Amino acid sequence: MATEIKAPTFPESVAEGSVAAWHKKPGDSVERDELIVEIETDKVVLEVVAPEAGTLSEVLAEEGDTVASEQVLGRIGEGAAKGGEKAVEQKVNAKAEQKSDVKPAGGGKQHEVKAPTFPESIQEGTVTTWHKQVGEAVKRDEVLADIETDKVVLEVVAPADGALAEIKAEEGSQVESEALLALFTEGAGGAATAADEAPAASAADGGGDEKVGDKILAPAARKLVAEHDLDVSRIEGTGKGGRILKEDVQKAVKEGSAKKAAKPASAPKQAAATPVVEGERPEKRVPMSRLRQTIAKRLVQAQQTAAMLTTYNEVDMGAVMALRAQYKDTFLKAHDTKLGFMGFFVKAASEALKRFPDVNASIDGSDIVYHGYQDIGVAVSTDRGLVVPVLRDTDSMKIADVEKGIVDFGKRARDGKLGIDEMQGGTFTITNGGIFGSLMSTPILNPPQTAILGMHKIQERPMAVNGKVEIRPMMYLALSYDHRMIDGKDAVQFLVTLKELLEDPARLLLDV
Structure with a gap:
């Protein structure tokens, strides 16, 4: 019987991760607790070890793919590594079946996405954030929305692979325990891409690697680039296929080799055209949490x-x-x-x-x-x-x-x-x-x-x-x-x- 290899449970502050490296290939034998794959989040790199001894029979999330908390990454079958070719063949067949089973947008079983059951001391909550939009493809157990109560923030996850069909409770609205938040269509959204396509393809589905010019950025690297306002073309990627990893960006920040070029001389004139008036008192209005x-x-x-x-x-x-x-x-x-x-x-x-x-x-x-x-x-x-x-x-x-x-x-x-x-x-x-x-x-x-x-x-x-x-x-x-x-x-x-x-x-x- 096959054993599932799952991503670790991410902390509440981490929504997703990216498969950084597989240390085993289909057909390789593995020992229990042996390092098999690494997941890179925007904070840490998490190691996933083999739950049982056996043979890696199937890889469901390729390097560069974006994965959610506790998502199935692959499977381990019983036996030694003799059946390597057979395992690869099973993998190819599985991909073919996935392609053939993809349902068009709008098709599939429909689910009601409801708010969690609140404790007796909590009467209602506020929908603070929708992490996915209508029609955007999501994986099972991926976080769809956050509901803030007067004590904690509760996460609402996807009931299956598919997409949101309709949002019933917009951000900022008050909801009661088990209130209807959205309608979810199983198998809807963008069609699944082949695992061996370029990692940049996942960016089209939202949240994965992003291609900037001829450079491919991992999610954590993309965040650092935005924070430090770096020129991506000046960063050398050490990941698979020249993929820019978090460590590459950190190195560039330390060396100062990827700073953007200074703006042309006309820029100061533009800035001078709208000077900050002395004595200006800016205000910012935000809703109370x-x-x-x-x-x-x-x-x-x-x-x-x-x-x-x-x-x-x-x-x-x-x-x-x-x-x-x-x-x-x-x-x-x-x-x-x-x-x-x-x-x-x-x-x-x-x-x-x-x-x-x-x-x-x-x-x-x-x-x-x-x-x-x-x-x-x-x-x-x-x-x-x-x-x-x-x-x-x-x-x-x-x-x-x-x-x-x-x-x-x-x-x-x-x-x-x-x-x-x-x-x-x-x-x-x-x-x-x-x-x-x-x-x-x-x-x-x-x-x-x-x-x-x-x-x-x-x-x-x-x-x-x-x-x-x-x-x-x-x-x-x-x-x-x-x-x-x-x-x-x-x-x-x-x-x-x-x-x-x-x-x-x-x-x-x-x-x-």
Whole structure:
């Protein structure tokens, strides 16, 4: 039985890749986990290894072809490499069958392309981008559109090989769960080209290699050329058939050998004809992203529905800083992650929440919900806005687990890979404005939670210590809380408990 060779699962930020090189030919024997083909994306080159031992019987994506995430690249059959000629013959026959089976545009089975099923907490989404146009040929599982919700961006993929017949929901339109987005015709679009045609032919179908003059550019190379505004004719390609690869462009950028020639002398005169008026104030109007709209709505809602109040205190960070300086190298070797300040704050907050259950509670209508666990959300800033992934059961976590979790959340938040379930259900939130230089601020509640802790920058200040003035590393702490649920006395004592735990970290070990 033949085993399929599939492209790797691309990250959300990578829409497609290009087959850079096959290391085996049909008829060659391969071993399990042996490198068989390389896929070049606009960010990295991905290696595809053989899933099973056997003989490469068929290649479905030739070098230079554009492929989607998890697309079938070829097949491995059982047996040794004896049947090389037979495998090649099967490959040729398969191509012939593909040509004969191509259906004309408009023919084939029609599918409804629907929005994904949204979680209960998400009512609707916005169609942000259509990656394919009506009539444009696409492969099965290739991304057709992106839908942005108030928490994540969801991808809608093609149900089969074919083309979009009609788009029902244009970019910017609001759609509900499982709403009809488009009609898709199986087998429609441009006819499949033979695998051994020039790679430039795929550019006509969109997204593949592009021919500029007598030069052929790979997708990643094309992007770099546009970014650096290079003269393609001055770049030497080292790929198959003189194809310009990403590495060729990077080399040209480094050497400075492919810069475009200076514009003729008449160009400055043209520029002078439309001078920039002194004092001009340009404006740019863009629609607010769905995530930003949701953040705005929730923050305003928090201020309108809660009796929000903020209490402040300050903590001497000297003990934590000394402990961190003493053990940071050992900690890094033992746990393969850096020892930061957030681990101490999360552990201290977990202990304080156990002592003051009102701070760990939430209001649901006319009911108070007391949580017998500590799920602490950590605010993470991204290009798209603020998100709050949640660390579960922080009371049972070690400081190393907390630090690893926060690093992982930060990386995946910036890459847009956080799941919806990872940002729901927190009982308390910590936000650290100190990393941006904030000395003091008033954090806003994250409903339905009743309290949020704000950390700030560490700044050396003169302090009275045992009757003497000393320079100490101090941090202001701010606790915003819902006065409907939490009394001022409990809020102040909660913050004092945090201060005591952080100024003497041994308390965290001794539970005192």
